[in-house]
Amino acid sequence: MLAREFPGVGTESALIQAARKLGFRTKTIEASAARLAQLPMPLLVAVKALPPTPEQTEPPPTLRLGLVTAAANGQLVFFEAGTNTPLTLDQTQLDARLAGPAWMLAPEVEEASDADAEETRTAGVSRRFGFKWFVPELLRHRKVWRDVLWASLALQIVALATPLFTQAIVDKVVVHRTQSTLIAIGVVMGIFVAFNAVLTWGRQYLVMHTGNRVDAVLGAAVWEHLLKLSPSYFHHRPTGVVAARMHAVENIREFVSGAAVSLVLDLPFLVICLGVMFWYSVTLTLICLGILAIIAIASLVMAPIFQKQLNDQFLLGARNQAFITEHIAGFETVKTLQMEPQLRQRYSGYLATFLASGFRTKQIGNTYNTFAQAMEQALTLLILIVGAWTVMTDPRFTVGMLVAFQMFAGKLSQPVLRIVGLWTQFQQASLSVKRLGDVMNAPVEPYSLMPQRQNDGKGLLEIEGLGFRYGEDRPMLYSRLDLRLEPGHTVAIMGPSGTGKSxxxxxxxxxxxxxxxxIKIDGIDIRNYSANELRAWFGVVPQETILFSGTILANLQAGNPNATFDQVAIACQMAGVHEVIEALPQGYQTEIGERGVGLSGGQKQRLAIARALLKQPRILIFDEATSALDAETAEGFEKTINQLKGKVTMIFISHALPRSLKVDAVLRIGPGDAHQFQLIQHDSGRKA
Structure with missing residues (x-):
């Protein structure tokens, strides 16, 4: 199970990631036998690969591991990866084998309480998805945020100093014509400008770099969660809609790692700036706050309207994407049925509706932005008029103070407008959280990295009183189905279409x-297995063969990433496709398109058969596995499968029993509200 979960641990970063996933933290140290003997055991070490034997065709892995478990009297106990035989080496011998660093492993400290852990296991997800889902990852970088806050504080001081220097130039330099003071202030302001530029660049770099690290963790977590969802989740949601929800990650990333951080940085500046402005003039500050309050109220009024429009636009966009995805996947059918005119008309209507919704959304935003800019201009005008009047009537309020206050007001309005605009961004991000939450809050299948049950059984399959329907409002597809399939036996399941064989x-x-x-395997209900542990029992050739873009070899190794090339070739020979692959210009390294474009139906089906055999399962399921094969190839495959009889349990699902196939029993499923079942002895008279 571990080899399947971590198929490519060939680099140090992959090793550390695998250790973290298994619940260990790692520390990398320089490896020497003398130093290792003084450290706590066990230790992982990188070792030199042994020279390949003439029979080996696979290149050695990039990173080969060993385990040092004990040290005493200058001797170290060493296990090489893939072996259970310990070697006792002296320090010189071990030094000759070492090829890189060593790693100390220790269990991660579990911070969550037992109650939280139980709640997590019950929910089936790591934690309920929402904005607070990001907090732990952000807090991991608290030292970086501390540096960002210090840089922001310095920038705020520089920002506050600029209006004060301007006031000094107007009131002291211009009025008294002191050129020496002007030069001194100019030099200081130049230094401040350079200091401001360096700090701004550094702060922005830290924010972007840390944001990217948070984004990487988030993106990986979303994808990992998606992979653990039950297939039934996708049966009720169009592919395009799920893909659109995955794209919602970007909006949340921008809000959390960008806008939310800006909010935290702007608030301290607002407090300081307001204090300085009140010291200058209470009247002018109240005017400034009044105008900004009007802008904030307008934002609150527009927010629900904007959010509703965003929601409508998202739904229409998801519909468009689902429409495009569905018809591109079936493009040959579209061409065959000459559906182009009607699809063109339907998509034009969908696109027009989506664009109209987008226009309304932009118009709402444009209306608000225009109003906010008009109020900001009104604020500037009021400060000039009231400020000029104050200069003329109050000798303590100078022209330099008016200019400085105007600059302070500008510096205040920009953060306030950003914070008010943040409300709109929050609405967008909230919508994205809601959409992505449909994915992230969906319960996942149980997965485990270590076997929960003894897996040394032979694969006895027992179905007892099985009943199934797709929903509460749907009729029963099965009722009281019983079947016992002994290890190594073969059963054919036959019946008309729609009776539920697949x-x-x-x-x-x-x-x-x-x-x-x-349903039980070796007496254990399959509901007591984790999903990956259960499916490790099976190899499946589905009714519709799905291949992925990449090489033929990569597709074949999908179910067994650690399979050697020799094992792949043997499986392909059994499926009757080895010669076909070898005849291609690039052989097993031939690139195939999405869903196996470029291969015939028969070739794809034979690749699926080889892929299932390569997994080396204990139970093989063939769902119409020979439907796309010609008679000669199908007969050859059936003879090959007959050779597996007694070695692996096999289930053949078919409309008609293959002529050359030897089976122990035939299960016929008949039509009806609760299907009728008939188990027939076959072949040598053995009964499943």
């Missing part, structure tokens, strides 16, 4: 839970 395979794989009854 659904039975999905129930065996845990894609759906049974409505009634139970």
């Amino acid at each position: 659904t039975l395979a999905k129930l065996l794989l845990g894609f759906y839970p049974p409505t009634q009854g139970s």
Whole structure:
């Protein structure tokens, strides 16, 4: 299970990531036998790969590992990865094998309480998705945020100093014509400008760099959660809608790592700036606050309207993406049925509706921005008029103070407008959280990195009183289905279309839970297995073969990433596709397109058969596995499968029993509200 979970631990970063996922923190140290003997055991070490034997065709891994478990009297006990035989080496011998650093591992400290952990296990997700979902990751970088805050404080001081220097130039230099003072102030202001530029660049770099690190963790967590969702989740949601919700990550990233950080940095400046402005003039400050309050109220009024419009726009955009994704996936069918005119008309209507919704959204934003800018200009005008009047009537308020206050007001209005605009961004991010929350709050299948059950059984399959339906308002697809399949036996499941033959395979794989009854493997209900542990029992050739863009070899190794090339070739020979692949210009390294574009249906089906065999499962399920094969190839494949009889349990789902296939029993599923089942002895008379 661990080898399947971490197929490519060939670099130091991959090793550290795997250790973290297993609940260990790591510390990298320089490796020498003398130093290792003084450290707590066990220790992971990088060792030199042994020279390949003539029979080996695989290149050695980039990173080969060993384990040092004990040290005494100058001797160290060493295990090489992939072996259970300890070696006792002296320090010189071990030094000759070392090829890089060593790693100390220690369990991560679990900060959550037992109650929280139990709640997490019950919910099936790490924690309920929302804005607070980001807090732990942000707090991991608290030292960086501390530096950012110090830099921001320095920038605020510089920002406050600029109006004061301007006031000094107007009131002292211009009035008294003191050129020496002007030069001194100019030099100081120049230094401040350079200091401001350096600090601004440094602060922005820290914010962006840390934001990217947070984004990387978030993106990986979302993708990992998506991979652990039950297939039934995707059966009820169009692919385009799920993809659109995944894109919502970007909006949340920008808000949390950008806008929210700016909010924290702007608030201290507002407090200081307001204090200085009140010291200058209470009247002018109240005018400034009044105008800004009007802008804030307008933002609060517009927010729900804007959010509703954003929601409508998102739904229309998701509909468009689902429409495009669905019809591109079936483009050959579109061409065959000549659906282009009607699809063109439908998409034009969808696009027009989406663009109209987008225009309304932009118009709402444009109306608010225009109003806010008009109020900001009104603020500037009022400060000039009232300030000029104050200069003429109050000898303590100078022209320099008026100019400085105007600059302070500008510096105050910009953060306030940013904070008010942050409300609009918050609405957008909230909508994204809601959409992405549909994915992140969906319960995941249980996964485990270590076997929860003894997996040394032979694969006895028992179905007892099985009943299933797709929903509460749907009729029962099965009722009281019983089947016992001994290890190594073969059963054929036959029946008309729509009787649920393929659904039975999905129930065996845990894609759906049974409505009634139970399915057991070696006497253990499959609901007591983790999802990855259950599916490790099975190899499946589905009714519709799905291949992914990449090389043929990568597609074949999808179910067994650690398979050697020799094992791949043997599986392909059994599936009757090895010669076909070898005839291609690039052989097994031939690139194929999305969903196997460029291969025939028969070639794709044979690759799927080889992929299932390569997984080396204990139970093989063939769902119409020979439907796309020609008669000669199908007969050859059936003879090959007959050779596996007695070694692996096999289930063949088919409309008609293959002529050359030897089976122990045939399960016929008949039509009806609760299907009728008939188990027939076959072959040598053995009964499943």
